[in-house]
Amino acid sequence: MNPRDEYELDCSAVIADVWLMLDGECDTTTRERLQHHLDTCGSCLEAYGIEEKVKSLLSRKCGGERAPDTLRDRLKIEIRRTVVIQQLDGDV
Ligand SMILES: [Zn+2]
Structure with missing residues (x-):
């Protein structure tokens, strides 16, 4: 087993965190x-094509600016699709 797994955040957990962040406070x-995770992993969100969106969301939302509903909705759709795909993969 890769020892890095012990402290590296699971990529699916990151997606879940993004989801929480979309709905909650910063x-x-x-x-x-x-x-x-984005700094150390650098591939998961990129693979989903949402890395830049999440990064900008991180800075914008925490800068006191609310994420635009359009971005929010788009991210939700992409994240939901990603989670579904991962769940399907997990069953195989
Ligand atoms: Zn990752």
């Missing part, structure tokens, strides 16, 4: 966790 702990 949580510093969640934000730092996401930021750290």
Whole structure:
């Protein structure tokens, strides 16, 4: 087993955190966790094509600016699709 797995955040957990962040307040702990994962993993969100959106959302939302509903809706759709795909993969 890769020892990095012990402290590296699971990519699906990151997606779940993004989801939470979309619906909730800007949580510093969640934000730092996401930021750290993006810095160290750098492939999961990119693979979903939402890395840049999430990054801008992190800075914008935590800068006191609310994410536009259009971006919010788009992210929700993409994240939901991603989660569904991962669940399907997990069953195989
Ligand atoms: Zn990842």
